[in-house]
Amino acid sequence: MAKKSSVYGVSVPRHARSSASSFMHVQTAFCTMQVLFSLIGLVCSVVLVNKLHEALNAEQMGWKTSPEAKTFEETSSHAISQMVAQFVAAVILGSCFVMCARSLLQGRGNHNGLTCCACLEGCCSVLYLLEGVSFVVAFIGLMELQNAISDPAAYCENAKNNFITSQANNSGFPQVSTPPLPPQAVMEAQASQVAPGDNKAACMEVVESLQAPLMIAAAILCMGAIFAICTACLCCAGAKFACDTQQDLAESDSDDDEDLLDNSYY
Numbered sequence: 648m649a650k651k652s653s654v655y656g657v658s659v660p661r662h663a664r665s666s667a668s669s670f671m672h673v674q675t676a677f678c679t680m681q682v683l684f685s686l687i688g689l690v691c692s693v694v695l696v697n698k699l700h701e702a703l704n705a706e707q708m709g710w711k712t713s714p715e716a717k718t719f720e721e722t723s724s725h726a727i728s729q730m731v732a733q734f735v736a737a738v739i740l741g742s743c744f745v746m747c748a749r750s751l752l753q754g755r756g757n758h759n760g761l762t763c764c765a766c767l768e769g770c771c772s773v774l775y776l777l778e779g780v781s782f783v784v785a786f787i788g789l790m791e792l793q794n795a796i797s798d799p800a801a802y803c804e805n806a807k808n809n810f811i812t813s814q815a816n817n818s819g820f821p822q823v824s825t826p827p828l829p830p831q832a833v834m835e836a837q838a839s840q841v842a843p844g845d846n847k848a849a850c851m852e853v854v855e856s857l858q859a860p861l862m863i864a865a866a867i868l869c870m871g872a873i874f875a876i877c878t879a880c881l882c883c884a885g886a887k888f889a890c891d892t893q894q895d896l897a898e899s900d901s902d903d904d905e906d907l908l909d910n911s912y913y
């Protein structure tokens with residue numbers, strides 16, 4: 648009989664101790680990563696919602712009395728509730744996941760379970776890698792938006808001019824093969840419509856108030872990309888160590904069977 652060693656409270660053959668320990672370390676790190684990311688996501692979501700409240704409750708926007716305010720309140724509350732549920736699920740399912748991984752090391756005949764675990768973790772590594780790439784793409788897009796409103800004065804002036812031009816081009820003047828609109832037409836459209844950028848100070852205040860929520864959202868995406876890529880690496884390592892453990896346990900079982908045959912022969 649092969650000598651035994653303890654790995655996470657499970658008795659395994661001594662020569663399989665290294666691979667089994669690495670396998671369990673990776674599973675524990677994976678579950679810890681999920682719990683940690685859920686907790687950080689919950690905290691960042693609460694901060695982001697509060698910052699959005701501050702931005703949208705600006706008096707110049709009249710947000711407090713708008714019908715959209717109630718919808719935003721309900722949506723933000725639902726989102727935070729989902730994050731809390733995700734954190735609780737990560738803690739519970741993570742514990743169950745570690746227990747299941749531990750059970751794969753117990754007893755004989757669990758080789759198929761370790762093989763399935765290796766295949767599953769290999770697939771998860773690809774999915775998490777794709778998730779990390781999507782986070783990176785979203786982060787780049789958000790950074791472009793942040794750069795576009797980095798100068799509130801220029802952004803509000805540009806928004807005002809674009810609004811006036813679009814209103815002038817759609818205010819009933821001929822649209823087919825006509826020369827550019829005369830200055831008087833642009834002035835009439837400007838007088839008949841109220842552009843969002845007319846109150847430049849209010850526009851600048853709103854744009855500035857959106858800077859903090861965008862930065863927090865960018866931080867969340869950045870952390871999400873890092874966690875997803877790290878999790879993909881952990882899953883890849885878990886698949887490797889699961890295969891190594893399966894091979895070591897299979898060799899140990901084969902050696903034990905040979906010892907039993909030799910003892911029965913003598």
